[in-house]
Amino acid sequence: MGALFSVLAAIFWGVLVLSLLVFVHEGGHFLAARACGVRATEFFLGLPSRFRLSWKHPKIGTEFGVTPLLLGGYTRISGMEGDVDPFLSDALAIVQEAGRIRADELAARLGIDEARSYQMLAYLVDMGSIKPFYDPELGEYQNQPDWPAAFMTSKRDARGLTEYDAEHDFGSDGVTEEGQPRPVADKQAFFDEETSHTYRGKGFLPRIFMLAAGPLVNLVLAVVLITATAMIQGFEIATNTNELGSVAEGSLAEEAGLKAGDRIVMYDNKDIADWNQLCDAIDASKQNGASIPVAYERGSETFETTINLPDEGEIDVIGITVKFETYHPSFGEAVGFAFSYFGMVGSTIARIIMPQHTIEIVSQSSSIVGISAMASEAASSGIADLIMFIAAISMSLGFMNLLPVPPLDGGKMLLEVIQLVTRKPLSTRFQAIVSYVGLAFFLFIFCFALHNDLVMIMGRS
Numbered sequence: 524m525g526a527l528f529s530v531l532a533a534i535f536w537g538v539l540v541l542s543l544l545v546f547v548h549e550g551g552h553f554l555a556a557r558a559c560g561v562r563a564t565e566f567f568l569g570l571p572s573r574f575r576l577s578w579k580h581p582k583i584g585t586e587f588g589v590t591p592l593l594l595g596g597y598t599r600i601s602g603m604e605g606d607v608d609p610f611l612s613d614a615l616a617i618v619q620e621a622g623r624i625r626a627d628e629l630a631a632r633l634g635i636d637e638a639r640s641y642q643m644l645a646y647l648v649d650m651g652s653i654k655p656f657y658d659p660e661l662g663e664y665q666n667q668p669d670w671p672a673a674f675m676t677s678k679r680d681a682r683g684l685t686e687y688d689a690e691h692d693f694g695s696d697g698v699t700e701e702g703q704p705r706p707v708a709d710k711q712a713f714f715d716e717e718t719s720h721t722y723r724g725k726g727f728l729p730r731i732f733m734l735a736a737g738p739l740v741n742l743v744l745a746v747v748l749i750t751a752t753a754m755i756q757g758f759e760i761a762t763n764t765n766e767l768g769s770v771a772e773g774s775l776a777e778e779a780g781l782k783a784g785d786r787i788v789m790y791d792n793k794d795i796a797d798w799n800q801l802c803d804a805i806d807a808s809k810q811n812g813a814s815i816p817v818a819y820e821r822g823s824e825t826f827e828t829t830i831n832l833p834d835e836g837e838i839d840v841i842g843i844t845v846k847f848e849t850y851h852p853s854f855g856e857a858v859g860f861a862f863s864y865f866g867m868v869g870s871t872i873a874r875i876i877m878p879q880h881t882i883e884i885v886s887q888s889s890s891i892v893g894i895s896a897m898a899s900e901a902a903s904s905g906i907a908d909l910i911m912f913i914a915a916i917s918m919s920l921g922f923m924n925l926l927p928v929p930p931l932d933g934g935k936m937l938l939e940v941i942q943l944v945t946r947k948p949l950s951t952r953f954q955a956i957v958s959y960v961g962l963a964f965f966l967f968i969f970c971f972a973l974h975n976d977l978v979m980i981m982g983r984s
Contacts (some may be wrong), residue, residue, distance in 0.1 A: 536902050537895025538593050542568055544917050545596040551740030553598045559729040562651040562687035562720050565599035573666050584686030602721025605646040606951045614643045616710035618653050623675040623702045644674045651687040652717045653677055675702040727943050734932045741921030748914035749861040756907040757851040763797045766846045774842020779828045789818035798845050872922035889972055930958040
């Protein structure tokens with residue numbers, strides 16, 4: 524029963540911590556997109572699934588929700604996926620003119636095959652420019668696994684803004700409803716205006732900002748949590764005093780009658796004023812069979828005793844520890860500590876893509892299994908330990924996502940830099956190939972880390 528409870532606790536805390544950090548990460552992408560005037564049609568905690576609970580924001584049109592696949596999350600930012608088809612402006616104009624049109628009808632009007640028609644319509648849906656029409660008479664329904672037969676216009680205000688555009692005004696005249704025809708005078712100008720509300724329609728810097736926002740929010744969260752916890756909880760630091768912090772049970776010191784809180788004033792006829800002097804005196808007096816005279820203060824009284832070292836065997840310790848006290852750093856000191864840890868984690872993560880260090884770093888990594896177990900242990904140790912653990916994972920997540928390896932955010936930024944330098948867009952096929960290579964790399968890391976976790980767990984049992 525205890526083992527089952529431990530497993531359930533690990534699952535609970537692992538899901539909670541990772542879901543929280545993914546939510547924060549995706550929130551960074553979402554807020555950056557909105558700040559850049561880019562449409563974001565969905566914001567979900569959990570991986571994409573047909574089964575979902577959601578709510579649509581009345582002002583920005585974004586569908587917020589949760590899916591059962593909690594170990595993940597996503598923000599659907601318009602215009603990040605798919606290749607731009609030369610017929611896209613024509614397709615959008617035809618949908619606007621018809622109000623509602625079937626994919627096969629669009630294909631016939633453009634003289635293309637139906638598969639290409641669906642690709643263009645799916646791209647326009649992703650842009651937030653049109654919507655799928657689910658016809659109950661055909662047995663179609665919202666969130667079905669495939670596209671419906673027909674697509675329709677989106678609701679627009681007098682200026683042509685959709686529900687995903689922050690400045691839209693559906694309370695004034697000139698509004699056209701979903702599925703209502705709304706012909707356009709200049710199809711290319713209308714398509715360019717729609718594109719300006721998407722990721723693809725923004726310049727290099729806004730794109731980089733949207734990609735970097737997720738990891739940066741994770742890093743900022745980690746620094747804030749570490750700084751706040753350090754200032755509130757403080758650190759246990761060793762004090763350079765002659766007062767004993769603890770005396771081990773059954774040790775030579777306990778046999779001599781020493782207790783925690785005693786102040787050693789003389790050891791082996793040497794005056795003792797602090798812990799460093801005591802350690803030096805102990806190291807100098809490790810002689811088998813020796814009887815070490817000790818003078819100590821307890822309260823206001825002074826006592827004398829003798830520590831009898833064993834006649835045989837190695838003498839490592841006499842069973843005393845230094846006294847610790849809680850130190851609350853200033854804001855500046857706490858921030859300095861957070862950034863010191865920041866630098867250490869960042870340099871460690873960066874070494875994972877250096878071939879000469881990859882195996883070394885991966886051998887010290889943990890998978891989701893190990894993270895869940897550690898989250899449960901941190902939670903059982905107290906709120907401060909849990910918060911520091913969350914900060915550590917958040918910082919690792921932030922740095923990992925900045926690695927220049929697709930499909931991570933850092934990899935996508937690398938692709939943006941390549942497109943900027945070459946002044947040519949990279950095809951979706953090429954980006955998919957390099958993303959698959961990156962996924963294979965991280966699958967290798969995951970399997971290696973999972974092996975580490977299983978060995979650790981089995982070793983404990």
